[in-house]
Amino acid sequence: MTLKKPNSMEECVYFTNRTIGDGMVMAWVFRKECPKCKKGVMGKPQKKNGKIDKKAEHYVCYSCGYQESNEQFESSLVINVEYKCPYCGNEGETTTEYKRKSFEGVPSYVFECQQCHKKIGLTKKLKESKKKGKEEASEE
Ligand SMILES: [Zn+2]
Numbered sequence: 001m002t003l004k005k006p007n008s009m010e011e012c013v014y015f016t017n018r019t020i021g022d023g024m025v026m027a028w029v030f031r032k033e034c035p036k037c038k039k040g041v042m043g044k045p046q047k048k049n050g051k052i053d054k055k056a057e058h059y060v061c062y063s064c065g066y067q068e069s070n071e072q073f074e075s076s077l078v079i080n081v082e083y084k085c086p087y088c089g090n091e092g093e094t095t096t097e098y099k100r101k102s103f104e105g106v107p108s109y110v111f112e113c114q115q116c117h118k119k120i121g122l123t124k125k126l127k128e129s130k131k132k133g134k135e136e137a138s139e140e
Pocket residue numbers: 034035036037038039040061062063064065066
């Protein structure tokens with residue numbers, strides 16, 4: 001499996017690149033093409049000042065205005081993951097649901113190492129920045 005990589009953050013609704021213990025994870029979610037007009041891309045609506053309204057509860061097609069709720073939108077996406085497993089050192093690629101699950105008590109995107117089958121969590125950045133440690137995230 002070779003995952004398609006984003007050329008820029010603009011192509012992604014989610015992007016993170018971080019180290020976890022002795023491993024590393026790069027994960028990204030591509031923007032979704034509008035299922036209605038198939039031309040536009042879906043994203044958070046823009047506010048009147050032109051900024052993206054990240055807290056909006058829906059996504060909109062920038063081309064035709066078609067809308068989907070956050071839930072509907074996010075459940076149709078997958079996270080692409082390129083990783084080096086912090087447990088066994090395996091380097092691989094996988095995909096997982098774009099849905100946060102509880103991982104060690106923290107909402108995270110969870111995927112499994114294809115070699116040792118340990119679960120690896122991408123925790124929300126908020127929690128991480130409060131924690132002092134090696135972990136760092138470049139997620140917005
Ligand atoms: Zn559209």
